[in-house]
Amino acid sequence: MDKLAMRDVYGETLLELGRIYENLVVLDADVSKSTKTISFAKAFPDRFFDVGIAEANLMGISAGIASTGKIVFASTFSVFASGRAYDQVRQSIAYPNRNVKIVATHCGITAGEDGAMHQAFEDIALMRSIPNMRVIAPSDGVETRKVIEKIAELPGPFYVRLARPATPVIFDESYEFKLGRGTILREGKDGVVVACGIMTYIALDAVKILLKDGIDIGVVNMSSIKPIDIGLISSLSKKYRYIFSCEDHNIIGGLGSAIAEVLPPTEARLIRIGLNDEFGDSGKFEELLKFYKLDPFSIAERIREAISNDRI
Amino acid sequence: MIYDLGRLAEIARRVRYNTLYMITKAGSGHPGGSLSAVDIMVALYFNVMRYKIEDPLWEDRDRFILSKGHACPALYAIFYELGIISREELDTLRKPGSRLQGHPDIKKLPWAEFSSGSLGQGLSFAVGVALAGKIDKKDYYTFVLIGDGESQEGQIWEAAMSARKFKLNNLIGITDRNGLQIDGETESIMPIDPLADKWRAFGWNVLEIDGHNFSQIISAIERAKESKDLPTMIIAHTIKGKGVSFMENVVDFHGKAPSQKEWELASVELGGGSIG
Ligand SMILES: Cc1ncc(C[n+]2csc(CCOP(=O)(O)OP(=O)(O)O)c2C)c(N)n1
Numbered sequence: 001m002d003k004l005a006m007r008d009v010y011g012e013t014l015l016e017l018g019r020i021y022e023n024l025v026v027l028d029a030d031v032s033k034s035t036k037t038i039s040f041a042k043a044f045p046d047r048f049f050d051v052g053i054a055e056a057n058l059m060g061i062s063a064g065i066a067s068t069g070k071i072v073f074a075s076t077f078s079v080f081a082s083g084r085a086y087d088q089v090r091q092s093i094a095y096p097n098r099n100v101k102i103v104a105t106h107c108g109i110t111a112g113e114d115g116a117m118h119q120a121f122e123d124i125a126l127m128r129s130i131p132n133m134r135v136i137a138p139s140d141g142v143e144t145r146k147v148i149e150k151i152a153e154l155p156g157p158f159y160v161r162l163a164r165p166a167t168p169v170i171f172d173e174s175y176e177f178k179l180g181r182g183t184i185l186r187e188g189k190d191g192v193v194v195a196c197g198i199m200t201y202i203a204l205d206a207v208k209i210l211l212k213d214g215i216d217i218g219v220v221n222m223s224s225i226k227p228i229d230i231g232l233i234s235s236l237s238k239k240y241r242y243i244f245s246c247e248d249h250n251i252i253g254g255l256g257s258a259i260a261e262v263l264p265p266t267e268a269r270l271i272r273i274g275l276n277d278e279f280g281d282s283g284k285f286e287e288l289l290k291f292y293k294l295d296p297f298s299i300a301e302r303i304r305e306a307i308s309n310d311r312i
Numbered sequence: 313m314i315y316d317l318g319r320l321a322e323i324a325r326r327v328r329y330n331t332l333y334m335i336t337k338a339g340s341g342h343p344g345g346s347l348s349a350v351d352i353m354v355a356l357y358f359n360v361m362r363y364k365i366e367d368p369l370w371e372d373r374d375r376f377i378l379s380k381g382h383a384c385p386a387l388y389a390i391f392y393e394l395g396i397i398s399r400e401e402l403d404t405l406r407k408p409g410s411r412l413q414g415h416p417d418i419k420k421l422p423w424a425e426f427s428s429g430s431l432g433q434g435l436s437f438a439v440g441v442a443l444a445g446k447i448d449k450k451d452y453y454t455f456v457l458i459g460d461g462e463s464q465e466g467q468i469w470e471a472a473m474s475a476r477k478f479k480l481n482n483l484i485g486i487t488d489r490n491g492l493q494i495d496g497e498t499e500s501i502m503p504i505d506p507l508a509d510k511w512r513a514f515g516w517n518v519l520e521i522d523g524h525n526f527s528q529i530i531s532a533i534e535r536a537k538e539s540k541d542l543p544t545m546i547i548a549h550t551i552k553g554k555g556v557s558f559m560e561n562v563v564d565f566h567g568k569a570p571s572q573k574e575w576e577l578a579s580v581e582l583g584g585g586s587i588g
Pocket residue numbers: 029030031053054055080084344345346348380382429430431432458459460461462463488490492493494552566
C-alpha cells in the first residue's frame with residue numbers, strides 16, 4: 001500500500017488552492033515547516049503570514065482577515081490550535097461564523113516523541129462543542145486533499161485534524177468527500193467499526209486479523225465528526241449488534257461520544273475504543289499505538305473479547 | 313554545590329556530549345536550543361542553586377523552571393551528572409514509559425519542577441512559585457529559562473507585568489537569546505527587539521550577558537539577587553547549537569537529531585564524554 005503524510009498533502013493542496021482563489025490567505029505560528037504551510041509561503045509570500053509563537057494571536061488575526069471576505073487557513077499543531085487558542089477560536093472565529101479553516105497537524109498520538117504536552121486527546125471534544133464549528137478528521141492523504149478542497153469552497157469555520165507520519169492510502173482519486181457523510185469501507189456481519197483519522201486504516205487491518213478467526217466486522221470511515229452522519233449511524237444500529245468507535249482521542253467527547261449522542265434507542269451496543277481519559281507519553285507513533293493498545297492486534301483482541309464475553 | 317569555573321567548563325562539555333548522545337540515540341529531539349542553554353543551566357546547578365538531590369521537593373530549595381521545555385535533554389544530562397538518572401536511562405529518551413519524556417514530566421521526574429513544552433507558560437508558573445515564597449517568607453530563589461522565540465507568546469508579558477506588580481525580587485528570569493526559532497530568525501519571524509528595553513518598560517531589572525561565559529552568568533545572578541524590589545531578566549546572548557561547529561547558528565538543527573555520521577563528528581568535537 002502506498003503511504004502519504006496528510007500534512008504533506010495539505011501543503012500541496014494549499015498550493016493548488018492558492019492559484020484558484022486569489023483571496024486565500026494562510027497563517028502559521030512558527031511551525032510552517034512541520035505543518036507544511038511553508039510551500040504556500042514560498043509560492044505566495046504576499047498571502048502568507050507567520051505570526052511567530054503566538055497561537056492566540058494567530059486565531060485573532062485570522063478572524064480579522066476573514067472578516068473582509070477572505071478565505072483564511074490557520075495552521076499549527078492540534079494541541080495549540082484547539083487548546084492554547086480555544087477562547088479566540090470560540091469568540092473571534094466561531095461565534096461570528098468567520099471563514100477560518102483551522103488545519104491542525106500532529107494530532108493525537110501522532111505528535112509522537114514530543115510526549116504528553118504535545119499530544120491533544122481532547123481537541124475533537126473541544127472543537128465539536130463549539131456552535132458553528134465543523135470538525136473533520138480525514139483518514140488518509142487522498143481524503144485530506146478532498147477535504148481541504150471542499151472546505152475552501154464552503155463558508156464558515158472548520159477544524160481539520162491531520163496526522164504527522166505517512167500512513168497507508170485507503171481511498172483512490174474517485175472518492176468524493178461529503179460533509180456529514182460517512183463511508184462504508186467494508187460490510188460485516190458480527191459488528192462494525194466506525195473510525196476516523198489514522199484509526200480507519202488501523203481498523204481495516206484489525207478486521208483482517210479477525211476474519212481469520214471467522215469474525216466478520218464491517219468498517220465505516222466517519223471522518224466528518226461534526227456534522228455526523230446520523231442516517232448512517234441509525235442504519236448501522238439496525239444492522240449490527242456491536243458498534244465499535246475507534247479514534248486516537250479521549251473516549252470522552254470524541255467520535256465515540258458523537259455517535260452515542262445520535263444513536264437511536266437500539267439493541268446495538270456501542271463500545272468506544274480510544275484513549276481512556278489519560279494523558280500521552282513519548283514514543284514513536286508505532287510504539288505508542290501498541291502502548292495505548294490502539295494497534296491492529298490490540299483492537300482485534302478488544303473486539304474479540306467484547307463479542308465473546310457477550311456470548312457467554 | 314559550588315564548583316569553580318574550570319570544573320563548570322568540564323561539566324558543560326560532558327553535558328553537551330551526553331545531550332547529543334541521547335538525542336542521537338532517540339532519533340529525534342532538539343539539539344540547537346539544548347546546546348545554547350547548557351552553560352546557563354550548568355552554572356545554576358553546579359554553582360548557584362541550593363537544593364538536595366535526594367529531596368526534590370525540599371521546601372527551601374531554589375527552583376529552576378525550564379520553560380523552553382524542548383531543551384530538556386540538557387536538563388537530563390545534568391540530572392545524570394547529579395546521579396538522579398542512570399547511565400542506562402540515557403538510552404531511553406523519548407521512549408514510552410521513560411522518565412526522560414520528550415518534554416519534562418514532573419509526574420515521572422519531580423526534579424524538573426514544571427511540565428513544560430507548551431511555550432510561554434513557565435514564567436507565569438515561576439511568578440506563582442516566587443509569590444508563594446513571599447507569602448511563606450522563604451528565602452529561596454526562582455529561576456526560569458525562556459526562549460527568545462518563546463517571548464513572542466502574550467502570556468510572557470502578562471507574567472512580566474505581574475512579577476513587577478508583586479515586587480518579585482526573588483524571581484530571576486533568563487532569556488536564551490540565540491536569535492533563532494523554528495521558522496527562522498526571531499527578528500524576521502516576529503521581531504522581539506529591542507528586548508532589553510521591553511523588559512525595562514515592563515518594570516524589570518535587566519542585565520545583558522554572554523550566555524556562554526560562566527563568570528558573567530554567575531555575577532549577573534549575584535547582581536540580580538541584590539535587587540531590592542524588582543524581578544530581574546538576564547538576557548543571555550547565546551549561540552544556538554553551541555559547541556558543535558556544524559550546528560552553530562544552523563536553524564535546521566532546532567528540531568533535528570544528528571545522523572550517526574554527524575554524531576561521530578560532534579562527539580570528537582566535544583572531546584568525548586563520560587559514556588562510551
Ligand atoms: C505554545 C507552543 N507553540 C509552538 C510550539 C512548537 N515549538 C517548539 S520549540 C519552538 C521554537 C522555540 O524557539 P525559542 O523559544 O527561540 O527556543 P530555542 O531557540 O531556544 O530552541 C516552537 C515553535 C510549542 N512547543 N509551544
